[in-house]
Amino acid sequence: MRVVRSDGPGMVRLALHGELDLATADLAGRHIAVALDTIPAGGPPLLVLDVAGLTFCDSAGIDVLLGGRAGAQAREVDFRVVGARGIVRRSMAATGVLTLLTTA
Amino acid sequence: MRVVRSDGPGMVRLALHGELDLATADLAGRHIAVALDTIPAGGPPLLVLDVAGLTFCDSAGIDVLLGGRAGAQAREVDFRVVGARGIVRRSMAATGVLTLLTTA
Amino acid sequence: MSALTAHLDVPLHHGAPGAARRAVVAVLGGWGFRDPDWLDAAAVVVSELVTNAVRHGGGCIALQVEAHDRRVVVSVADGSSVVPRRRDPDDVGGRGIALIEALAENWTVHNHEGGKQVRVMLLPCPGLEESSGSARGGAA
Amino acid sequence: MSALTAHLDVPLHHGAPGAARRAVVAVLGGWGFRDPDWLDAAAVVVSELVTNAVRHGGGCIALQVEAHDRRVVVSVADGSSVVPRRRDPDDVGGRGIALIEALAENWTVHNHEGGKQVRVMLLPCPGLEESSGSARGGAA
Ligand SMILES: Nc1ncnc2c1ncn2[C@@H]1O[C@H](COP(=O)(O)OP(=O)(O)O)[C@@H](O)[C@H]1O
Numbered sequence: 001m002r003v004v005r006s007d008g009p010g011m012v013r014l015a016l017h018g019e020l021d022l023a024t025a026d027l028a029g030r031h032i033a034v035a036l037d038t039i040p041a042g043g044p045p046l047l048v049l050d051v052a053g054l055t056f057c058d059s060a061g062i063d064v065l066l067g068g069r070a071g072a073q074a075r076e077v078d079f080r081v082v083g084a085r086g087i088v089r090r091s092m093a094a095t096g097v098l099t100l101l102t103t104a
Numbered sequence: 105m106r107v108v109r110s111d112g113p114g115m116v117r118l119a120l121h122g123e124l125d126l127a128t129a130d131l132a133g134r135h136i137a138v139a140l141d142t143i144p145a146g147g148p149p150l151l152v153l154d155v156a157g158l159t160f161c162d163s164a165g166i167d168v169l170l171g172g173r174a175g176a177q178a179r180e181v182d183f184r185v186v187g188a189r190g191i192v193r194r195s196m197a198a199t200g201v202l203t204l205l206t207t208a
Numbered sequence: 209m210s211a212l213t214a215h216l217d218v219p220l221h222h223g224a225p226g227a228a229r230r231a232v233v234a235v236l237g238g239w240g241f242r243d244p245d246w247l248d249a250a251a252v253v254v255s256e257l258v259t260n261a262v263r264h265g266g267g268c269i270a271l272q273v274e275a276h277d278r279r280v281v282v283s284v285a286d287g288s289s290v291v292p293r294r295r296d297p298d299d300v301g302g303r304g305i306a307l308i309e310a311l312a313e314n315w316t317v318h319n320h321e322g323g324k325q326v327r328v329m330l331l332p333c334p335g336l337e338e339s340s341g342s343a344r345g346g347a348a
Numbered sequence: 349m350s351a352l353t354a355h356l357d358v359p360l361h362h363g364a365p366g367a368a369r370r371a372v373v374a375v376l377g378g379w380g381f382r383d384p385d386w387l388d389a390a391a392v393v394v395s396e397l398v399t400n401a402v403r404h405g406g407g408c409i410a411l412q413v414e415a416h417d418r419r420v421v422v423s424v425a426d427g428s429s430v431v432p433r434r435r436d437p438d439d440v441g442g443r444g445i446a447l448i449e450a451l452a453e454n455w456t457v458h459n460h461e462g463g464k465q466v467r468v469m470l471l472p473c474p475g476l477e478e479s480s481g482s483a484r485g486g487a488a
């Protein structure tokens with residue numbers, strides 16, 4: 001799991017690369033928590049998770065994405081998952097959370 | 105197995121990419137045979153096999169390289185394997201043909 | 209040879225799901241099951257089964273893959289006799305069995321050496337000839 | 349759990365060596381054997397054994413991997429009772445057993461269901477703790 005962070009006014013974008021599962025869930029969750037606590041000023045706060053670089057995501061990974069959304073809501077940060085494709089998108093769709101996670 | 109051919113005066117360079125084993129030996133052997141029969145004029149004939157892009161080579165692969173050398177000798181073509189590294193180099197060394205194949 | 213099996217002991221650790229699915233994908237690819245989307249679904253099923261065995265199962269984990277013609281069954285045994293049950297999902301889980309049900313044909317639970325074995329029958333793999341003995345014996 | 353085993357049926361085709369070594373590398377990685385050079389050598393040994401079984405063995409091929417603490421044994425069984433013998437290498441072969449001998453500790457041949465099983469003990473994997481139970485139970 002490689003996480004690339006880029007900051008803009010009022011927003012953080014985290015690009016996740018690799019496989020999101022039991023082995024990487026904690027690490028991804030920590031990156032998301034840190035991002036939520038350190039969003040730059042300059043606009044309505046937004047966290048974007050770019051998952052285009054993920055090649056795998058199972059329910060442990062879905063739980064991380066949902067945890068990110070819950071953490072964002074608690075901090076009144078807008079949250080959106082972008083770039084889901086292949087098995088990552090299918091896992092999100094099959095668990096019924098694709099729309100929830102990909103619309104702001 | 106991907107094979108990239110580049111021609112120069114009197115010489116052909118074949119760059120092998122992927123894994124050289126039972127599954128790819130025939131294909132690689134055919135590329136080598138065609139190259140030996142179609143070396144451009146313009147200098148003393150030479151065939152270079154660039155194996156830097158190989159990630160695997162077992163004894164079936166070594167046999168292909170040795171077959172290439174034998175075919176080159178029969179046609180009075182100079183022959184050299186370049187770029188061997190990692191397990192490809194170790195397989196060549198362990199079978200005692202590293203020097204034979206890498207020196208002209 | 210119309211029935212093929214693979215068996216694999218899996219030590220309990222958080223890298224187990226990844227190792228197990230990589231092994232299973234390599235095995236199934238070698239058996240002639242090559243459809244990438246189908247292999248992705250098989251990988252998710254294996255990952256869910258092993259993750260649940262690591263989290264809830266305890267004891268040794270044994271993974272089995274069986275192919276009977278076009279049908280593939282993957283099973284994971286663990287040392288707990290507790291039977292998995294679909295639960296209401298929340299922010300911290302409860303989607304593993306739902307994902308298995310969405311991506312596979314069915315799942316069953318069997319007694320296994322004091323613990324249990326969860327068996328999942330995968331959907332038929334597209335693109336295999338009906339007589340898959342020959343399909344699977346073919347060239348890579 | 350200090351002994352781990354994996355078993356895998358391998359259909360006879362020219363993609364079998366590749367499929368077998370990918371599966372074995374995934375399995376060994378999941379068991380905590382992570383040294384890349386050592387895994388490369390393991391892959392070559394598996395490839396040689398399966399290639400020989402495809403070329404000379406006949407019948408079904410069954411691959412087995414066993415880890416007892418730091419020692420790993422890979423075995424391939426086939427349906428021929430002919431015992432492999434190192435032969436004088438020429439331009440078209442004869443280097444498979446030499447390569448196994450160079451990269452592994454030793455090899456033995458055993459009777460197996462009417463055919464034979466060739467067992468190869470690999471060299472010890474570098475970087476594993478002496479008590480590999482804990483090393484292999486650790487994080488990925
Ligand atoms: N291998 C298992 N052994 C015992 N209980 C299990 C096992 N797998 C699943 N369960 C039970 O079934 C429940 C639902 O599993 P699942 O849908 O995968 O969600 P999660 O694991 O995220 O809770 C688990 O919470 C657990 O109580």
Ligand SMILES: Nc1ncnc2c1ncn2[C@@H]1O[C@H](COP(=O)(O)OP(=O)(O)O)[C@@H](O)[C@H]1O
Nearest residue numbers: 400401404405430432433435441442443444445
């Ligand atoms: N699984 C096998 N079954 C029967 N004979 C075998 C087997 N493996 C190897 N042999 C015999 O041992 C010889 C040497 O094997 P090897 O060193 O791998 O060279 P090669 O296979 O290139 O001839 C083979 O030529 C073959 O006669």
